[in-house]
Amino acid sequence: MRAQASVLHLDLDAFFAAVEQRDKPSLRGKPVVVGGVGGRGVVSTASYEARRYGVRSAMSTREARARCPHAAFLTGRFHAYRETSRAVMAVLRAVSPLVEPLSLDEAFVDLAPAELGDHDETTLRAMGERLREGVKEATGGLTASVGIGTSKFIAKVASDLDKPDGLVVVMPGTETELLRPMHVTVIPGVGPATAERLRRAGIHTVADLETVSLDELVRLVGRAHGTGLHALARAEDDRAVEPERETKSVSVEGTYDTDLTDRSLMSGLLTRQAGQVAERLRKHGLSGRTITIKVRLHDFTTLSRSTTLPSPTDHAPTIARLARSLLEELDTSGGVRLLGVGVSGLADWIQEELFTDEEPEQEQDVAPVEPPTQRSTWAPGMDVEHTEMGRGWVWGSGRGVVTVRFETAQTGPGPVRSYPADSPDLAPWRPPETDGAPV
DNA sequence: TCTGGGGTCCTAGGACCC
């Protein structure tokens, strides 16, 4: 918590719906719902006109239709949202370079570098109004709610207090009296599960929470969460505004209107998703070592399976192949409603650099370290044949060693073995390009 | 026919190493 109110939080009001109303004047003043329109879609954003009918974010579109049948139901136009978001972030960066976007419609701004002179309430309000005006101009009339306070937590709570189109400044020293009467769910990280645990312990408000000892909180909700809650209940929050946050994972998933039962269809869908993930990785110059699939069964139980490569990849056939073999482990006979593929353990360099950089620590289980050669011969994902092991594909390669994952059509994925890259027992057996055709 | 999609962070257990 800072001595001065110098953290600002800005939240665009009903952002997706507002962009739709801006771009299509016939929708202005009318209920608009943006979200999935399929049988299993949910509401992403409801305009304030639609909220009057009880339509809320995360509600199923089916229920939203029941509550407000005359609303316009639209799927998102993410290009337009991204473009508009960029314009908003540019307005914020003109005030201070320290802007941390949380999503397309939300950001923190650290006002410390802004030349504000005094941080008295009048100056802060003027700054907030100036920003809101700037956003309106840059976006063709979108409104935003702004909160200013001594920490991220307080700024965020403040921006929520006078929505929509509001501005609230919480001056230093007034934080705890503001928070105490509020329900524990104002604290970021307290969702339904945590709120229920706290409720059972008789803790409802922030004031209640403040009386609970650190040990007791840790016992209730775990180490990390407990210490966080203990501090936030006292408005203690020193989290910095971080303009550059690194991407940790990239994923694509889809929920299907009817449950999937056909394994070959699932394989095809995973293959297509793997291609989309690889494309996004490449676009951002990323690659990753851990491939994860996500499977949601008909009864909503959600499973994940993952595997970690010896070196990072952005190669679609490799990701697809691993995803498909991970699916083999799962019993999907009851039907699958969601399938997804993700890559994590990201590096901002690609595998080729393994060959040019100095030797990494990591060792292979086959010893001979030859001079780095064969770069193009053993590309990840490439199909290979071993005289004894049979068919497999390149899982990773580097430093004169190629790691192969063997599999057969009959038995599925098999063992992983490493060989010297010049092993006469190992040969490519067909070009990999036939792989990856979606169903 | 309740329950999206893209993320982040945490926990807990096992393997493995020192």
Place this chain on the structure above:
DNA sequence: TCTGGGGTCCTAGGACCC
């Protein structure tokens, strides 16, 4: 030979956020 403890990496699942 037995007893341990700590650290790191990996996997699976869950809570949470917008």
